Each structure stands twice: as structure tokens, then as C-alpha cells.
Amino acid sequence: MLSTRVIACLDVHNGRTVKGINFINLKDAGDPVEQARQYSLIGADEICFLDISATNEKRRTMFNVISKTAESCFVPLTVGGGVNNLKDFRELLNSGADKVSINSSAVYNPNFIRESSDKFGNQCVVLAIDAIENKKLPCGYEVTTHGGRKKTNIDVLKWAKQGVKNGAGEILLTSMNSDGTKKGYNLKLTKLIAKNVSVPVIASGGAGSPRDMVDVVLQAGASAVLAASIFHYGIHSISSVKKEMLKNGIQVRDCEN
Amino acid sequence: MNLVIIDYGSGNLRSVENAFKNTVAVNNLNFKIIVTNNLSIISKADHLILPGVGSFPDCKKGLLKIIGLLDLLTNQVLNKRKKFLGICVGMQLMVDYSLEKKRTSGFGWLDGCFKKLKKNGLDYLGRSYKIPHIGWNNLQIEDRNHPIFDNINEKEQYYFVHSYALESKSTNEILANTIYNQRIPAIIGKDNYIGVQFHPEKSGNSGQKFIYNWLKWKP
Numbered sequence: 001m002l003s004t005r006v007i008a009c010l011d012v013h014n015g016r017t018v019k020g021i022n023f024i025n026l027k028d029a030g031d032p033v034e035q036a037r038q039y040s041l042i043g044a045d046e047i048c049f050l051d052i053s054a055t056n057e058k059r060r061t062m063f064n065v066i067s068k069t070a071e072s073c074f075v076p077l078t079v080g081g082g083v084n085n086l087k088d089f090r091e092l093l094n095s096g097a098d099k100v101s102i103n104s105s106a107v108y109n110p111n112f113i114r115e116s117s118d119k120f121g122n123q124c125v126v127l128a129i130d131a132i133e134n135k136k137l138p139c140g141y142e143v144t145t146h147g148g149r150k151k152t153n154i155d156v157l158k159w160a161k162q163g164v165k166n167g168a169g170e171i172l173l174t175s176m177n178s179d180g181t182k183k184g185y186n187l188k189l190t191k192l193i194a195k196n197v198s199v200p201v202i203a204s205g206g207a208g209s210p211r212d213m214v215d216v217v218l219q220a221g222a223s224a225v226l227a228a229s230i231f232h233y234g235i236h237s238i239s240s241v242k243k244e245m246l247k248n249g250i251q252v253r254d255c256e257n
Numbered sequence: 258m259n260l261v262i263i264d265y266g267s268g269n270l271r272s273v274e275n276a277f278k279n280t281v282a283v284n285n286l287n288f289k290i291i292v293t294n295n296l297s298i299i300s301k302a303d304h305l306i307l308p309g310v311g312s313f314p315d316c317k318k319g320l321l322k323i324i325g326l327l328d329l330l331t332n333q334v335l336n337k338r339k340k341f342l343g344i345c346v347g348m349q350l351m352v353d354y355s356l357e358k359k360r361t362s363g364f365g366w367l368d369g370c371f372k373k374l375k376k377n378g379l380d381y382l383g384r385s386y387k388i389p390h391i392g393w394n395n396l397q398i399e400d401r402n403h404p405i406f407d408n409i410n411e412k413e414q415y416y417f418v419h420s421y422a423l424e425s426k427s428t429n430e431i432l433a434n435t436i437y438n439q440r441i442p443a444i445i446g447k448d449n450y451i452g453v454q455f456h457p458e459k460s461g462n463s464g465q466k467f468i469y470n471w472l473k474w475k476p
Binding site: 001002003004005040045067070071072074075076093094095096098120121122123124169170194195198199200201217218221223224249250251253254 | 269271272275276279310311312315376380381382383384385387388389390391392393394395412413414416417418419420436437456458459460461464465
């Protein structure tokens with residue numbers, strides 16, 4: 001049976017991890033390569049790098065991070081943050097990334113999703129949506145860019161459907177209202193998108209406990225759960241999340257194998 | 258032993274190379290791994306790996322762009338009986354044809370065709386079946402005696418990402434299945450050639466075990 005995925009997300013700035021992880025025996029808590037490796041060893045089903053420096057000039061640093069990570073980390077790697085051209089997309093894949101997530105650049109260049117999925121296949125194109133509540137829009141949520149700072153007046157549900165039509169193979173859905181609160185994922189938003197698109201939806205933003213991950217799968221239909229800080233600070237481990245999921249009847253990958 | 262990963266402009270060559278190099282290093286095996294599209298190097302290889310991501314027609318097109326590669330591959334695998342592994346679209350290319358986008362012929366080494374995954378119905382948690390089939394899934398081993406399954410149990414999971422599945426009448430060519438709304442052939446093969454729908458290079462320790470078994474396999 002297909003496992004529900006638990007994805008660890010690393011925020012990377014100029015080649016360094018922003019939030020340190022308290023792994024035992026970790027010599028350099030700011031090294032994303034070493035952290036990704038640790039995560040893969042303790043059972044993360046996927047690693048997601050978010051490049052928050054995200055300028056085209058600094059992209060090279062990220063190519064190196066991916067390339068080094070891919071040498072010793074044999075789980076799927078997703079990279080996102082400011083990728084806005086096919087050349088960088090290709091270079092990330094060549095460095096060892098399996099998927100690239102596209103966020104703001106899809107808003108400013110609506111053809112980018114189509115162009116990249118035509119070129120590299122929809123399996124490696126992830127549409128990242130940063131959603132914020134806006135009651136004036138039909139679905140109640142608005143697409144934002146630049147980490148939630150810029151509003152677009154685009155309806156999230158419409159945007160998600162269009163993205164899938166254009167070839168996105170997966171949606172990484174972040175609730176900007178829940179992000180950082182540790183009060184749980186936005187179930188209403190996640191359910192709305194998961195119910196209405198044909199591709200897997202990864203829930204993101206707000207995870208504070210293993211129970212939150214169970215809820216977003218059982219109540220909102222998420223195909224995967226992503227979290228950053230609850231893993232980083234060692235509050236909850238990947239295995240405690242998986243134990244809780246299993247206890248609630250959600251199939252997960254056994255990390256022991 | 259020379260092991261060639263065929264570079265035909267498609268795929269996560271780097272990841273495949275990394276994963277095989279790691280298995281070789283960790284187990285102290287004697288393999289030289291080369292990534293190339295050079296026909297004379299390919300013809301001298303002992304073992305061949307054909308990766309592939311993206312769409313079936315694009316991969317086929319990429320392969321045909323390298324003049325002589327398809328004939329060479331067929332000769333190396335079917336006549337010279339060199340050990341072969343096709344990964345994901347590399348596996349899909351081994352059969353008669355695929356219906357992805359348009360009907361495109363494969364190598365015809367194995368029976369069957371690729372059709373879009375079925376999306377009707379709900380999973381055990383009431384979620385609709387999403388396409389692509391992305392994530393870690395188990396194998397139902399059909400040919401337990403095959404050396405490719407040494408030390409591999411059905412609890413282990415492998416990383417899949419695909420939207421098309423093989424339909425084949427030759428059940429003896431299906432070595433393992435996986436289940437996602439339907440029975441999906443996960444490992445197919447005959448004689449000296451094997452194809453896998455999942456990505457062993459991205460399947461953690463279970464993937465490393467599979468790669469080790471394939472490297473040690475003497476068809």
C-alpha cells in the first residue's frame with residue numbers, strides 16, 4: 001500500500017541552513033548537506049530544500065548543496081525558491097534534484113509551469129502555493145508571492161486547477177496564516193484543494209505535533225505532510241510522527257528497513 | 258567489470274550514478290561505472306543501465322537521436338545477452354508500446370503496453386486516487402526464487418513516480434507487482450534483462466539492496 005509521505009523541509013540561505021537541527025553527533029548544524037543525510041537516515045521520505053536567498057546570482061551555491069547531498073542521500077530531493085528559468089531548472093535536476101517547486105515565477109510567467117513540464121515531465125514540477133485568507137475571493141483564499149508579502153488577487157482553487165492543467169505533477173500547499181503558529185495545518189484550505197485537484201497535495205504550514213499530521217491526512221485528505229521547525233528543534237522526531245500516523249491507521253514507510 | 262549508464266539526454270543520470278557508486282563502494286565490489294552516449298564504449302560494456310524520466314515519447318525521441326543506439330542496445334542485450342536494467346521510463350521502453358500522449362513503440366523485448374493509471378475510486382482513507390502515483394510502495398513478489406529478491410521482503414518500500422502502468426498478458430515476465438488502485442507491474446524481466454517501474458536510486462536502503470542484488474545477479 002502507498003505510504004503517506006513525511007517530508008522534512010530545510011530552509012537554506014547562502015548555502016547554510018537557517019534553523020539549526022539538534023541532531024546528536026552533528027558536527028556542523030548549519031550544513032544542509034549533513035542535515036539532509038541525517039534526515040534520510042532517520043526515515044524522512046523526502047527532503048525539501050527551500051532556497052530563501054533565492055537570487056539568480058546565488059543559485060550556484062544551491063547547485064553545490066544539491067549536488068553534494070545527492071552523493072550520499074538516496075531519497076527524493078525537492079528544491080524550490082526563486083527558480084524562474086528553464087536553464088536553472090535543468091541545472092538543479094542535473095545536480096541531483098528530483099523535483100523543482102515553482103512559486104512566484106509561475107504567477108509572473110504563467111507559461112513557466114507548462115514549459116518546464118513539457119521539457120522535463122510533470123513528475124518533477126511541483127506547484128508551490130502560498131495561500132492567505134481572503135473572503136472576497138470565490139474560494140476564500142488568495143495566492144501570495146515573495147513569502148506571503150505580495151498579494152496577487154488570484155483565487156487559490158482556480159490557480160491550483162490551472163497549474164495542474166498546465167502540467168504540475170504535485171501541489172505544495174502552504175497556509176501563510178498557519179505557517180509558524182504550530183497550531184496545526186489549515187484543514188479547510190487543504191481539504192478544499194485536495195478534493196478538487198487530481199494530483200497529490202502536500203500539506204504545509206502550521207505543524208506543531210504528530211497529531212496535526214494525522215488530522216491533515218484523515219480530515220483534509222493530504223497525500224503528504226511537510227514540516228520544518230518541529231523536526232529542526234527536536235520537538236518531535238520523524239519516527240514519533242510516523243508512530244502516531246500508524247496508530248491512527250495511516251500507512252507509513254517503516255524506517256527500519 | 259564495466260557498467261555503462263546510458264546518457265541519452267533523459268533522466269536523473271547523476272542520481273543513478275551516485276546510488277550505484279555508493280553500492281559498489283560500500284560493498285567493496287569491482288565495477289567501473291561510466292556515464293556515456295559513446296557507442297563504442299557502450300559496445301564494450303559488460304552491463305547496461307537505461308534510466309529515463311519524463312514522457313515515453315520524449316525518451317524514445319531522445320534515444321533515436323543517437324544514431325545507431327537502438328540497434329546497438331538490441332544487439333548487446335538480445336544477442337550478446339548482456340545484463341541490462343531499465344529504470345522507470347527506461348523500463349517502459351522495454352515493452353511493445355505506450356499510449357502516453359500518442360501511441361509510441363518501445364523495443365518489444367517484453368510483452369505489453371503502458372496505459373494511464375485508473376483514477377476512479379477512493380483509497381482506504383477515503384482519499385481519491387491521485388495521479389501521478391507518487392511515493393513509497395510495497396512489492397508483491399511473484400518470483401520469489403529470483404536472485405534479485407535476495408534479502409528483500411514485502412515490507413520494504415520503493416519510491417515510485419509515474420502515471421502509466423504496464424498491461425501484459427505474459428504473467429511470467431512480471432517478477433513483482435505493486436498495488437495502487439490496481440495491480441501495477443513493478444519489476445519485469447526475462448533472461449538477462451530487468452526493468453523496474455520504481456527508482457532504486459531513490460529508494461534508500463531498500464534501493465541499495467536491490468542495486469546490490471542486480472550487480473551480483475548472474476543471469
